[in-house]
Each structure stands twice: as structure tokens, then as C-alpha cells.
Amino acid sequence: MKLKPRESAATAGGPAGRDAGIDLDKPIFTLSVASEILETHPRTLMMYEHLDMIRPKRTVTNRRRYSRRDVMKLQAIQTLTRKHGVNLAGVRYILTLLKRLQDAGIEPPEGLRNLDVSLLDV
Numbered sequence: 001m002k003l004k005p006r007e008s009a010a011t012a013g014g015p016a017g018r019d020a021g022i023d024l025d026k027p028i029f030t031l032s033v034a035s036e037i038l039e040t041h042p043r044t045l046m047m048y049e050h051l052d053m054i055r056p057k058r059t060v061t062n063r064r065r066y067s068r069r070d071v072m073k074l075q076a077i078q079t080l081t082r083k084h085g086v087n088l089a090g091v092r093y094i095l096t097l098l099k100r101l102q103d104a105g106i107e108p109p110e111g112l113r114n115l116d117v118s119l120l121d122v
Helices: 014-019 031-038 042-050 068-083 088-104
Strands: none
Touching: 031 042, 031 068, 042 068, 068 088
């Protein structure tokens, strides 16, 4: 029996071609996996949900499922709280302002240019 050779990354269009079809809103990460990716305690993610900063999808059995977009927003929250010392009320305000600045075509302040809010639901 002859096996068909696997398609290489170069013939599949490389990483850009592979990522182009990824749905950022597909709920794929469990609470434990998301907390592992973000290197934080699962209770912290539950607190963000309680404060309505993030809204993970729920399965039929009421389990949380986080999308890539959710994880990206959580990474932005972590950046602001850990690196910039901002509290959660300030995080909401800053993310909203960054989104408005981007929509208006205005450059963000120097210290916040590394935060990309283009794909975030703010």
C-alpha cells in the first residue's frame, strides 16, 4: 500500500495561508487550557467574566469555551495590568480608547503601540 505524501507548508501557502481561514470566534479552549496559555489562575478568568470584561461561550453542559479572540483580549488585559500597572476599570477605558483611536486612524500613545486592538471586541 502506497502512502500519499503530506502537503508541506510551502505548498499549503505557508503559515499565512493556513491562518487565513481560522475563525477567531470559534470556542475551542477550555478554562484550564486558556489559563495555561495565559499563565494565570483559572479563577482569574472567571473573575474577568464576572466583571463582564470577557464573555466565553458555553457548551450544552454549561462549560466555558474561549475563542482565540477571547484569548487575545485577555492577553491585552494582562499586558495593561502587569506591565503598565493599570487597574481593571482603567483597562476597560484604555481598550475602548485604543479602539476609537484606531477607528479614527490616529496613532496610539508611545507606550501602548504594542497593543493591537484591531481584532478585539471592545
